[in-house]
Amino acid sequence: MATDQMLARRKLLNVAGAALAALSLATAPALARDTVKIAFIGPLTGGNSATGLGGRNSASLAVDLHNAKPDAKYTYELVPFDDECKPNVGVQVATKAASDKSIIAGITHYCSAVAIATVDTYNRFGLPVVVWGAVLPEITYGNDYKEIHRVNGTMINEGKMAAEFLTKQGFKTFVVIHDTTDYGKGQNKYFAENLKPQGGEILATFPVPPDQQDFTAELTKVKELKPDVVFIGGLTPLGVRVRSQMDRLGIPAQLAGVSGIMSAGFIEGAGPAAEGTVSFHNGAPLTKYADGKAFMDAYAKAGYREDPDAYGPFAFSAANLIMDAIEKAGPDRKKVRDILNTTKGYKALVGEINFDDHRQNIVSANVYVSQDGKWVYWPDSAYATGTKKLPGKAASN
Amino acid sequence: MSMADLAPSVPAQTARSGGLARLAVAATVALLFAGGGFLLHAEQQGQVIALLAAFVAVFALAEKVPVGRRIVGLCRAHPGTVNLTAAVSILAIAAALREEHYTLLMMATVALFATAAAGLTLQMAFAGVPNFAGAAFFAVGAYVAALLGNTGIPHLLVLLIAGLAAAVLGLVLLLPVLRTRGHYAALVTIAFGLLLRAFLEVNDVLGGPQGMKVKSFSLFGLDFSRMTEIGPYDVSFYLPYALASCALFGLAFFLVRRLETSFVGVALDAVRSDEVAASVFGLSIARWKATAFLLGNAMIGVAGALYGMMNGFVNPNSANFGDSLIMLSILVLGGLGNLWGAVVAAVVILVIPEKLQAIQEFRLVIFALLVIAILRFRPSGLMPRAARDFSALVKGGAK
């Protein structure tokens, strides 16, 4: 326990290093400020912990940076909870956070199954939350709870963008491999729905358990079907395995995936084979935004052990959105909720945040391609300019 | 050493000083429950650690110090007093923490998992039938509650049907489970759990991976999740759930203890300990294993149904192998066959990790080390089961 506190302290010191001058100014007034607690809930242990820890670090960075501001009215304290990506544990920690009256708002959930299970709890207890990573549409659209907001987009945008982009690139035949969680199933649904009007054809769909290691049997079938594109509806581990094993079986098809594979982990995991993989993700790349570089620098300086991952910037933005609402309304859940409800044109790290009538941020998906070991915004990539050719195209030509 | 050795010598002494002994027993139990209540409620790390240390100390005292052993013996000799005090203590804790949503939720969770552990006790601790699919049968109960919650069938009946459904589904496994023993039977249940989960996830009939919503429990027209006050008091809607869960555990406790202290208990123990001897003396191994397996699954199913109703949803993930192992850990850590041990272990396994939220991503590894430590240094569990002593049931005492 003691080491843990030391760890937290060291992290704080690191942050102090990040904003040294600002901090020295801020320490004195900070003592006089009231402390307001914000919950962060995500998977900190288990298979999805990489994203969860990235989200937590980003949110904690936002809080530290905000606390270092000399003109902040309150000192914020981030209270992290681990939902283990398990719905029943999620309900437990949601109840814990929501029934703790000193917690004013929450930055909640990456796993869709957990997020959908907890909406009732937040509504019942009146805790305003901002979802930072779960993409299941029903989380915001399946209810009319004023407490539930979401900064990231849903899989509807991603599926639509994927279908439009891929058919426009001239790909005609598709095979979908998706995991059997609601994330994968949803991705499959929205992609398939949008592909038909575009004239694409799905040759086969393979639902697979999310922890499956070996895909050679499915991929041999894929080899037989010779599709233009293999579309992945799943998270990074699935994407990496399918990508590596496609290579092994000599399948030349183009690989496309959803936001779930758009992580540093995919590129690291798939190695050189990642080159040319296309992915669709809500929001533009960090570097497209004014604060993107500053965020990355501050994150690096804070010395976290894990990368921010794909959804870190969303957690960071959600934290800022909440803190700014509290600055305006004071530490009162109802008032904070009302301010969050009406968010329009809020400048955040991930771009402008506008909530629709279901408190869902209106975002459009963007296309990314893996190029030279990085995810590159499609319009900026060598593939868009024609210097490089998508692997699937090279094969079909 | 076994605490059981001490038990028989006690009744003779206590016959003389019955009243005082009962008082001591009641005080001990009440004190333990008070500590447990504080632990459930404590949020500050310092408090949590102090309470944990206190519990470790209590266990050490009960084992190493003569007075402690004496009190343990007294507790064993006066089960009625223990159970009554426990019931009163639970009511008192519930009344004191009536507005604490999270604490009551955890209390209900502990009670329901302990109820499931009671089912596993019948199966594993008594009949020796391994069941590594506890969470699967738990989930079956919750799915039944989801399907029948809206149909107008009284919810008490829904609980019963849920138990029945879990038992019936267990029938599928009966043949392989009866034909095998030990690790082979364990694998049958592991495979069943994985199979059921995969099936629920892939198949959309029962909601697919998202699962189903479960209507909240209502008793005689009283919707539990809408209860926010009782008389003049504001209460958490988790209060009725906590009380119902504890009552359910009480019922399971009663059933299991009754079976244990009957010839059925003797028969089950014999079947577990020595199949050859049991069958030579005329016991049908299949009958008793089947009885325990089906009854146990029914109990797990009922507990699962109430858990589903409390949470408001159920999904395939509820049937995962990890949760089955959690139930098993509760059983083993508590001491196979001792239901109060199961309650203590349920607190250790379900509540302590939540109290460790402050250590975030290191939680799981610390927890795993804790369980290893308990298994390593107390291989028969926190509270080992006592040998069966019928002497209290025999009029006049045949001795």
Next chain:
Amino acid sequence: MSPLLACSGLTMRFGGLTALDALDIRVGKGETIGLVGPNGSGKTTFFNVLTGLYKPSAGAVQLAEQDLFARSAQEIGRAGVARTFQRSRLMLDQTVFDNIALGALGRLDLSLLSALVLRGRFRRQLSELVERATALTRRFNPQIAANLFKPAGSFTMIDRRRIEICRALVGSPRLLLLDEPSAGMTHEETRALMDDLLAFREEMPDLAIVLVEHEMDVIRRISDRCIVLNFGRKIFEGPFDALIADREVQTAYLGGAQ
């Protein structure tokens, strides 16, 4: 009058091995048979077949006119055959009473209803059984009777043997099979155990006993008739004195040594 136990042509084969070869064995009411033979001659196999642990390959088994050939262990147990085991099969973690009760369970009310709700009947049976177990164990050793609810594992080897015999006797069997009760015990202990058994025997004049034993002394003292097995075949049947003189028996034992 027909004998209590009648086995004819009883044969047991394990794959190619014939462990029991067309055995004809009869045991009368109240008779005590000493069953002897070198190791591996089929004595324990005979017990295992007789108690339903092994399914015999051929032959006939009757207990008081009831056909018990290839029946299940529990049917045979309920028909009145009880036994002890060469390697003690007590449940050491459980109380003496639990162990002894096992011997009577076949005849008790084991319905869930009376276990859970209608406890009156259970309590009556329990009181009776406790009394009976107390009386039985007291005859062998009062110390056991006084500690009926202590784990069986806390007793000495000889007491454990006694408890095992009590377990076999408590259900009032018609036929008792004792598999090397002296194994692992000293001479004195064996003598004491046999004394107990003989004393007890007088109260149950109808009980038939088959005793497997290596100690010739024991056989001589308590058996009415001896049967010698070798390679699964009966090579001798008759009184103990004739056994000592029998040549075939001698070669069976000595032949094994050569």
Next chain:
Amino acid sequence: MDPGLLAQYLFNGLMLGTIYAIVAVGFSLFFGVLDVIKFSHGDVVTVGAFSAFGAAGLMAALATLSGPLALAVGLIAALGAGALSGVIIGRLLVLPLKNAPGVNVLLATLMAGTVLREAIRLGVPNGGNPKPFPALLPEGVLKAGSFSVGIDSVIILLAGLAVVLATHLVITRTRLGLSIRAVAQDEEVAQLAGVSFNRTVLGTFALGSMLAGLAGLMLGLYYREINFNMGVMLGIIGFACAVVGGLGSLIGPIIGGFLFAGVQTLVTVVLPFTSAYKDVVAFAVIIALIGLFPTGLIAEKSSERV
């Protein structure tokens, strides 16, 4: 069906079966000497994979090593780390709990597996993410019609089969093997005959866990990707294969391994669009087989004396 594709399926199934078999043999070995199930076995596979990954990475960072040398270093690391974790778990957990109920050992080793897994997740930089495993084997693809197979895959498959064979030889031809068999048959008699019980048990744990470490390396080389969770399902499947094949025998788990892989592959081939059901089918087959063969396909020799 196109024979090339058929060959492809066959090869995939063989490969998968070999990996399952190697893991399953470990379970069977432990069970043979000690009647325990060491459930951390799957996570030892992960430890092996990450050790090889780390060692090969370290060597690559220190000096530009050629493929074979880096492979050798990775191999030593995988075997060493596997054996070490096996011996530690055996010494600290399994032997002390020898007389406790079997389920205690199972639970304790399961928790030990969790510790290993979490240690990897927390200890390796960005350990929660999948890692690319370096291609240490010669590249190149053999092609025949629509059948294509990497040279490295062939090497891995042959090596896997060789390891299974080698394990058989160790058990049947060496002193350690003799001790293992002696202890497995009768612990007391073996001790009377001068076989050190503890040393034999630890030797078995080292041997079985080396196999797991090796399986980790093979998985890394074959899939070119490793992650901290890779051992969980593999452990369960390996256990299932060992049990279905018959615990305590050596050939049983090998048969079990190929059987399980066969069923999984077959479902995907025959019912490709319901391939999500392949685990449902595979585990249903397991339950049915155990119902039919209650002590495994290769029946365990009943040593119970009445």
